Amino acid sequence: MSVTAAKGFTAAGIAAGIKENGNPDLALVVNDGPRRAAAGVFTSNRVKAAPVLWSEQVLKGGELTAVVLNSGGANACTGPKGFQDTHATAEKVAASLNAAGHDETGGHAPGHVAVCSTGLIGVLLPMDRLLPGVDKAVAQLSPHGGEKAAIAIKTTDTVHKTSVVTSESGGGWTVGGMAKGAGMLAPGLATMLVVLTTDADLDSEVLDRALRAATAVTFDRVDSDGCMSTNDTVLLLASGASGITPGYAEFAEAVTRVCDDLGQQLIRDAEGASKDIKVEVVNAASEQDAVEVGRSIARNNLLKCAIHGEDPNWGRVLSAIGTTRAAFEPDRLSVAINGVWVCKDGSVGEDRELVDMRYREVHIVADLAAGTETATIWTNDLTADYVHENSAYSS
Amino acid sequence: MSVTAAKGFTAAGIAAGIKENGNPDLALVVNDGPRRAAAGVFTSNRVKAAPVLWSEQVLKGGELTAVVLNSGGANACTGPKGFQDTHATAEKVAASLNAAGHDETGGHAPGHVAVCSTGLIGVLLPMDRLLPGVDKAVAQLSPHGGEKAAIAIKTTDTVHKTSVVTSESGGGWTVGGMAKGAGMLAPGLATMLVVLTTDADLDSEVLDRALRAATAVTFDRVDSDGCMSTNDTVLLLASGASGITPGYAEFAEAVTRVCDDLGQQLIRDAEGASKDIKVEVVNAASEQDAVEVGRSIARNNLLKCAIHGEDPNWGRVLSAIGTTRAAFEPDRLSVAINGVWVCKDGSVGEDRELVDMRYREVHIVADLAAGTETATIWTNDLTADYVHENSAYSS
Numbered sequence: 001m002s003v004t005a006a007k008g009f010t011a012a013g014i015a016a017g018i019k020e021n022g023n024p025d026l027a028l029v030v031n032d033g034p035r036r037a038a039a040g041v042f043t044s045n046r047v048k049a050a051p052v053l054w055s056e057q058v059l060k061g062g063e064l065t066a067v068v069l070n071s072g073g074a075n076a077c078t079g080p081k082g083f084q085d086t087h088a089t090a091e092k093v094a095a096s097l098n099a100a101g102h103d104e105t106g107g108h109a110p111g112h113v114a115v116c117s118t119g120l121i122g123v124l125l126p127m128d129r130l131l132p133g134v135d136k137a138v139a140q141l142s143p144h145g146g147e148k149a150a151i152a153i154k155t156t157d158t159v160h161k162t163s164v165v166t167s168e169s170g171g172g173w174t175v176g177g178m179a180k181g182a183g184m185l186a187p188g189l190a191t192m193l194v195v196l197t198t199d200a201d202l203d204s205e206v207l208d209r210a211l212r213a214a215t216a217v218t219f220d221r222v223d224s225d226g227c228m229s230t231n232d233t234v235l236l237l238a239s240g241a242s243g244i245t246p247g248y249a250e251f252a253e254a255v256t257r258v259c260d261d262l263g264q265q266l267i268r269d270a271e272g273a274s275k276d277i278k279v280e281v282v283n284a285a286s287e288q289d290a291v292e293v294g295r296s297i298a299r300n301n302l303l304k305c306a307i308h309g310e311d312p313n314w315g316r317v318l319s320a321i322g323t324t325r326a327a328f329e330p331d332r333l334s335v336a337i338n339g340v341w342v343c344k345d346g347s348v349g350e351d352r353e354l355v356d357m358r359y360r361e362v363h364i365v366a367d368l369a370a371g372t373e374t375a376t377i378w379t380n381d382l383t384a385d386y387v388h389e390n391s392a393y394s395s
Numbered sequence: 396m397s398v399t400a401a402k403g404f405t406a407a408g409i410a411a412g413i414k415e416n417g418n419p420d421l422a423l424v425v426n427d428g429p430r431r432a433a434a435g436v437f438t439s440n441r442v443k444a445a446p447v448l449w450s451e452q453v454l455k456g457g458e459l460t461a462v463v464l465n466s467g468g469a470n471a472c473t474g475p476k477g478f479q480d481t482h483a484t485a486e487k488v489a490a491s492l493n494a495a496g497h498d499e500t501g502g503h504a505p506g507h508v509a510v511c512s513t514g515l516i517g518v519l520l521p522m523d524r525l526l527p528g529v530d531k532a533v534a535q536l537s538p539h540g541g542e543k544a545a546i547a548i549k550t551t552d553t554v555h556k557t558s559v560v561t562s563e564s565g566g567g568w569t570v571g572g573m574a575k576g577a578g579m580l581a582p583g584l585a586t587m588l589v590v591l592t593t594d595a596d597l598d599s600e601v602l603d604r605a606l607r608a609a610t611a612v613t614f615d616r617v618d619s620d621g622c623m624s625t626n627d628t629v630l631l632l633a634s635g636a637s638g639i640t641p642g643y644a645e646f647a648e649a650v651t652r653v654c655d656d657l658g659q660q661l662i663r664d665a666e667g668a669s670k671d672i673k674v675e676v677v678n679a680a681s682e683q684d685a686v687e688v689g690r691s692i693a694r695n696n697l698l699k700c701a702i703h704g705e706d707p708n709w710g711r712v713l714s715a716i717g718t719t720r721a722a723f724e725p726d727r728l729s730v731a732i733n734g735v736w737v738c739k740d741g742s743v744g745e746d747r748e749l750v751d752m753r754y755r756e757v758h759i760v761a762d763l764a765a766g767t768e769t770a771t772i773w774t775n776d777l778t779a780d781y782v783h784e785n786s787a788y789s790s
Contacts, residue, residue: 047717047725047741077713079726079742121710122743227697227711228718301696301777302622302785309786315516316622318472322442323623330442331474346442347474348517382696384779390697391704 002146002162003029005176006199008239011145013152016133018072018119018126024152025072026130028093028137029195030102031065035240036112038064039208041215043232049076050083051115052231054090058114062204064237065112067195068093068137069153070130071180073119074191076230085125086115092131096138116233118155118180118191150178153193156389157181158269163261165254173200173242175254179262181229191229192219192266196258200251201240210252211236218259221291221377224270225386226299234259267378272386275307277362277379285371289326293366294377296320304382310357314343317366332369338362397541397557398424400571401594403634406540408547411528413467413514413521419547420467421525423488423532424590425497426460430635431507433459434603436610438627444471445481446510447626453485453509457599459632460507462590463488463532464548465525466575468514469586471625480520481510487526491533511628513550513575513586545573548588551784552576553664558656560649568595568637570649574657576624586624587614587661591653595646596635605647606631613654616686616772619665620781621694629654662773667781670702672757672774680766684721688761689772691715699777705752709738712761727764733757 004011009031016026031038040059042052058064068089075082087110094108102108117125140148150160157180164176181192196211215234236255246254267276279297284290297303300320306313314335321333331346338356341349362381380386399406404426411421426433435454437447453459463484470477482505489503497503512520535543545555552575559571576587591606610629631650641649662671674692679685692698695715701708709730716728726741733751736744757776775781 045714045717046719046723047713047728074710077710077738077742079740082742121708121713122738124743225696227695228714230710230714230717300622301620301781305782305785308782311786313516315469315472315625318442318516319440319623319625322440322625324441328441333442343472343517345474347472347477348519382782384782386696387700387703387777387779387782390700391706 001164001176002150002178003176003195003197004143004146005164006174006197006239008032008199008241009197010141010143011149012137012140012142013145013148014133014137014140016136017129018070025070026133026137027069027149027152028141029067029149030097030141031237031239033239035201035238036063036065037202037204037207037238038062039204039211039236041211041234043229045228045230047230049074049117049231050078050086051075051117052233053083054086055114055233058111061111063112064114065108066093066097067114067116067235068134069116069193071118071153071155073117073123073125074121074231075117075125076121078122078124081124085127088127089115089130092134096135100138102138102141114235116193118153118193118231121230146178153180155180156271161262161265163258165257167246167250167254169246169250170244173244173246174198175258177258177262179266181266191231194234194262196236196255198238199242200238201243201245202238202251206248207236207238210255213252214256214259218256218263222263222267223295223298223377224267224380267380270380271389272383273380274383275362275381276360277307277364277381279377279379280365282365282367282374283371284368284373285327287373287375290373290375292324293321293326293368294375296324297364297366298377298379301382307362308381308383312337312342312352312355312357317364318343321366326368327370328368334367336365396559396571397545397573398571398590398592399538399541400559401569401592401634403427403594403636404592405536405538406544407532407535407537408540408543409528409532409535411531412524413465420465421528421532422464422544422547423536424462424544425492425536426632426634428634430596430633431458431460432597432599432602432633433457434599434606434631436606436629438624440623440625442625444469444512444626445473445477446470446512447628448478449481449485450509450628453506456506458507459509460503461488461492462509462511462630463529464511464588466513466548466550468512468518468520469516469626470512470520471516473517473519476519480522483522484510484525487529491530495533497533497536509630511588513548513588513626516625541573548575550575551666556657556660558653560652562641562645562649564641564645565639568639568641569593570653572653572657574661576661586626589629589657591631591650593633594637595633596638596640597633597646601643602631602633605650608647609651609654613651613658617658617662618690618693618772619662619775662775665775666784667778668775669778670757670776671755672702672759672776674772674774675760677760677762677769678766679763679768680722682768682770685768685770687719688716688721688763689770691719692759692761693772693774696777702757703776703778707732707737707747707750707752712759713738716761721763722765723763729762731760
């Protein structure tokens with residue numbers, strides 16, 4: 001159901017010919033209202049793709065009537081022509097929707113159309129194929145188009161990712177979404193694009209607050225390979241079609257649940273990975289410390305290789321902790337791997353032979369013994385398949 | 396010639412049985428004076444191995460008469476017993492040297508013996524084999540022992556690394572050294588141990604100044620995999636045996652040349668690497684900016700995979716630059732790979748097909764167009780062999 005689980009949305013996913021292999025590569029999500037509130041979170045990379053620069057501007061108005069997404073090209077580092085192409089795409093979406101009589105109550109304007117792109121950096125999009133593709137997508141818009149849209153935004157994804165949370169409160173409302181990629185926001189990697197929709201009746205300020213709170217503890221803590229994309233975008237659109245205005249806490253929790261679910265799907269489908277690693281930092285002096293330590297562990301290539309080899313190498317965990325500015329005493333650090341405290345008080349703990357690492361999920365707990373705060377970062381192991389996939393990508 | 400190229404030094408390298416495969420694993424370097432000035436630079440990892448904690452204390456006196464180094468065990472995260480073992484090793488070295496009558500002019504004291512260890516973290520050293528090994532090493536000390544010492548400190552190194560610079564000025568003096576590992580100091584990785592010796596007649600303050608200046612632009616800019624070791628140590632010992640006191644600039648240059656040569660040898664022997672990548676950042680607003688950008692590029696796993704695949708993927712270079720705080724405008728960034736400016740002014744430049752990447756050395760130039768400062772960071776590609784070597788290490 002994806003982005004069309006919430007009432008008031010239609011979507012489509014088609015093959016426009018942007019990808020040379022003929023796979024679906026263009027997705028369209030349209031908010032039919034009555035509301036058009038929206039919020040967005042974007043990559044913190046200072047080298048931003050043209051669609052990110054465009055969509056950031058568009059979102060300042062707090063309204064979106066449509067989102068168009070393409071795979072097969074990131075439109076990043078493409079200069080003024082790349083930005084013109086993004087602009088032309090938004091104009092085409094608005095014109096095509098208007099021409100199709102899709103909106104009876106006011107018409108679509110390019111300034112309310114967000115654009116997302118993903119694929120190789122530094123290549124211009126084939127606009128001669130993309131623009132006709134927009135007409136095709138508009139013609140196929142459907143309240144059941146969510147799955148097709150989710151499929152059309154895949155790049156190296158092996159499966160498409162969708163999630164829906166429905167609340168019965170107040171008569172019933174829904175948050176749904178789709179995602180592609182395997183990464184994170186700030187920083188992030190192999191581009192993550194996410195579109196969330198809801199039929200709850202909320203304004204853009206509430207959406208923005210809920211979206212930032214949700215991404216901070218979900219996508220922002222998914223760190224597959226430490227590389228930040230130029231294109232990461234997470235959008236949340238509200239149609240208000242349920243007529244229900246949930247309380248903030250309840251709504252934010254629903255958004256967080258959808259983001260968490262999609263984030264987990266990203267990790268499970270990360271390029272070349274054979275293990276999903278949950279890095280839980282406990283007893284930190286601050287949440288910031290916990291996140292810094294978790295990220296440092298999650299990015300340690302030597303540790304990621306060890307986990308790949310099913311080696312409970314806690315020394316590499318301590319090495320990674322030692323590079324941070326977090327509050328801790330080296331001789332009070334403890335580390336558990338899959339429930340076995342292999343390191344206690346900075347030194348050898350329980351027998352490492354007790355650690356069972358046969359399964360895909362690996363759970364590392366790092367106890368800083370410096371406070372009461374906690375944070376969880378998800379990452380993957382580093383594998384020969386990752387190297388292969390990313391060394392053969394553009395050549 | 397290694398550490399015995401300079402007059403006033405003897406060295407030995409023997410198999411003490413620390414390594415189970417019977418390879419050499421214990422090295423000893425002795426300064427026979429007349430001077431015993433010394434300086435050291437250590438890992439900035441806050442989780443420091445016992446020998447680092449010990450040697451940092453010892454160096455505060457500015458004097459060393461001997462350095463003992465073992466491979467086969469890092470003695471890191473080994474608690475109070477690990478520190479006791481380091482202490483016992485220094486005591487054994489002093490006692491054994493004194494018993495052998497090695498020093499006729501004052502005797503050796505443990506407080507003048509630095510200890511370095513490298514190998515797996517979290518395992519106690521087999522002291523029942525290490526301590527008798529010290530006697531064996533003392534018995535084999537020789538003014539020609541430099542090569543054997545360099546061989547005994549190898550872990551995953553495929554070759555031993557030595558370097559010598561000789562100056563004719565003032566009658567002749569020498570700086571020599573040995574190194575193991577593939578990494579850097581701050582941060583660093585798979586432990587780097589370096590011992591430099593000179594027969595120049597200089598005090599510890601001059602040595603310290605020259606050593607810090609040299610490591611800042613050499614080992615500190617060698618970043619094979621971004622992982623910082625708990626054991627990195629670089630020591631510089633001066634015997635004064637040449638009777639010559641060179642000027643600071645001349646001496647610092649000689650130390651820098653030896654460090655640069657050894658750093659290059661480390662990169663060329665990095666675990667699993669198939670490419671040596673020189674990342675040169677030019678036209679930065681500050682040297683600090685240049686180093687930050689260079690490090691960010693050097694640590695980008697996606698780029699390192701691309702280089703492995705001989706793919707001149709400049710988009711990943713721009714992505715990496717975008718994650719830094721350095722001064723730059725995205726649309727003024729340019730990137731050359733092996734002499735071809737594949738990215739100009741933040742967008743597509745010369746034809747990427749012109750880039751020849753068949754050879755082991757790859758040269759990336761990132762032009763920030765923001766000033767006049769420059770810095771060069773060396774790294775390696777990311778390969779399936781790296782994954783294999785580091786996933787099979789301790790299991």
